[in-house]
Amino acid sequence: MDDTLSLSADRLVKEEWTWARIFNTDAAGSWDSIIFSDEKKWNLDGPDGFQTYWWDIHRPLRQTKRRQAGSGSVVVWAGFSAAGKTKLAVLYVKQNSDDYVYTMSEYLLPFAHLHYDTDSVYQQDGASIHRSKRTMAFSEEQDVRMLP
Known part of the structure; x- marks a missing residue:
């Protein structure tokens, strides 16, 4: 390897920066210390925003009135990380x-x-x-x- 040219100072700085980004031990860069969270809303009387939803095809369809009095919905919040998960929070809709x-x-x-x-x-997500x-x-x- 005597014929190999040495790296320029600029190239050395870029390689050190790349290595530091890959092997970052700072808490903000370590997946082990990041806590993720999100909330999910379910409508209690039918589809909740998805294109389709599942039902038992072996049972006859029930005829029910939909959203006449606003059957309501449930919102839950939870968080998780490499260390485990938070308690599940049942939230008010709004x-x-x-x-x-x-x-x-x-x-x-x-x-x-x-x-x-x-x-x-x-x-967290960027909700208002x-x-x-x-x-x-x-x-x-x-x-x-917080992560940006």
Whole structure:
């Protein structure tokens, strides 16, 4: 290998940066410390936004009135990480920032502190209540690190 040219300084910096990105041990880059969460809504009287839904083809179809009085729906929130899963939260259908802060304080933070102390990173979707001023202020106050 005596005939090989040495790498330029610029190329060395790029290779070191690439290596650091691949083998990042920082909590924000480590999958082991990221907590993911999402919520799901189900309508109790029929399809809930999917194109199709399953039913037993061996039973006769029932004739029922649909959404006459608004049979309601159920919204659940849950989180999970490499360490396990949070408790399942049953939520009110229409959430606002204060409701979401309550959900974070009662379900997310106990799980995060139990498994990660303060070294966790929280990944959430970009829903408006997740990015509201109230939620972001609460997250900053509680030192909750979030992925962008």
